[in-house]
Amino acid sequence: MPYEFYYWPMIQGRGEVVRLALEEAGVDYVDVARSDEKQEDNRAAILAILQDPDLERPPFAPPFLLDNGVMIAQAAAILQYLAPKINLIGNEETEKIFAHQIQLTVTDFLMEVHDTHHPLASALYYEDQVEEAKKRSANFIELRIPKYMDYFEKILTNNKSNSGWLIGDKMTYPDLSLFQIIEGLQYAFPKAFSKINKKYPKALALRDAITVRPNTAVYLASDRRIPFNTMGVFRHYPELDTS
Amino acid sequence: MPYEFYYWPMIQGRGEVVRLALEEAGVDYVDVARSDEKQEDNRAAILAILQDPDLERPPFAPPFLLDNGVMIAQAAAILQYLAPKINLIGNEETEKIFAHQIQLTVTDFLMEVHDTHHPLASALYYEDQVEEAKKRSANFIELRIPKYMDYFEKILTNNKSNSGWLIGDKMTYPDLSLFQIIEGLQYAFPKAFSKINKKYPKALALRDAITVRPNTAVYLASDRRIPFNTMGVFRHYPELDTS
Known part of the structure; x- marks a missing residue:
């Protein structure tokens, strides 16, 4: 079963470090909130989890990853979990x-x-x-x-x-x-x-x-790489770019 | 060898979640920057590590923990490393x-x-x-x-x-x-x-x-528990406490 990755569909944000890892590793994953054929907005899938009143181990916020029933939230924790499985860290x-x-x-x-x-x-x-x-x-x-x-x-x-x-x-x-x-x-x-x-x-x-790197180069040139924009974590506002 | 814990000596700050774990577990540890008999300020021990130009795996900031030559920085990572060893998390x-x-x-x-x-x-x-x-x-x-x-x-x-x-x-x-x-x-x-x-x-x-809890109660009543103050993460400024 492919990894199911949940993050806001319009931004790189805190989720991009995970997308980069999944893409570089070339593994099978679904970017759930962008997963229909037109990559349209499916934020409802994220909200359904965040707003589920009964979840015993809820995430505080996206990003989160579902791997065969195991849910991991927080980008750094996702990468820590994922990296050994997708060959992005050694065994030591x-x-x-x-x-x-x-x-x-x-x-x-x-x-x-x-x-x-x-x-x-x-x-x-x-x-x-x-x-x-x-x-x-x-x-x-x-x-x-x-x-x-x-x-x-x-x-x-x-x-x-x-x-x-x-x-x-x-x-x-x-x-x-x-x-x-x-x-x-x-x-x-x-x-x-x-x-x-x-x-x-x-x-x-x-x-x-x-x-x-071949996989990352393909990713960066694809429409799966959301461009930087003024909704994400990194924003370009000329008035803030002083020097 | 006792755990060596490094954090600023005058504040609870981001380090207190680790101190609480070490104290509740009742394990042998040294709070390095407060470790002399008068619990005087020994920030130099922290700065020597932060400013060591040659360290191959430097911490970005305190807190960090030394366990027999293994250094772990970031409070959450320290706790993740420590908890299974000191019985503050299960095996699952x-x-x-x-x-x-x-x-x-x-x-x-x-x-x-x-x-x-x-x-x-x-x-x-x-x-x-x-x-x-x-x-x-x-x-x-x-x-x-x-x-x-x-x-x-x-x-x-x-x-x-x-x-x-x-x-x-x-x-x-x-x-x-x-x-x-x-x-x-x-x-x-x-x-x-x-x-x-x-x-x-x-x-x-x-x-x-x-x-x-017995160990924590002893800790909270001791002078090892640094009081909240207006140098730490939580600060009481009446003008900010609106309602």
């Missing part, structure tokens, strides 16, 4: 621990990126918090992007196998997530990121290496 | 998955709580973002506290074993974290939380049940 325990740790840091980063355009509340429109978003974004650009990017570059630099990947000598699922972060930053903050990205040659090389 | 795989999922939701919640008083930037003083903090807190009180608390109450209600715990018929580590959330909300938002807490009888009963 300390490698798995470190991969998950990196992925949880990616989770934190995505939450911070989201709050650059919604510093006051997700429930309010962007237009109602533009001034606050400018302040939060300026700080994010000045301090937070470098802090996270320095961290990822340090891992790539200190990897003793010098493979160009984050862990050991093979591509693993956090590499796909770092690709997504770089793509997202280039989309959301093109001016600001272009001023500092030369400090991160290894991270940029990793991004390039992911782009040309 | 789906229970472990659900426990971790709940813990990652706790992680998200703690990040949101932090941003009620720091909506613009962690690097800025609270005093420089009070007006924005008021707006974020009002929304947090109106929408986010109920959304999370409804979720936890639903899990307690739908647990078929009707044990009063989140998972199965035994106390597990996410129960300790839910205790911490309720204590934190009562400290930070006493007026607002007292208006809605009657909607969550099972969560409140769980909090009470944790309070009287």
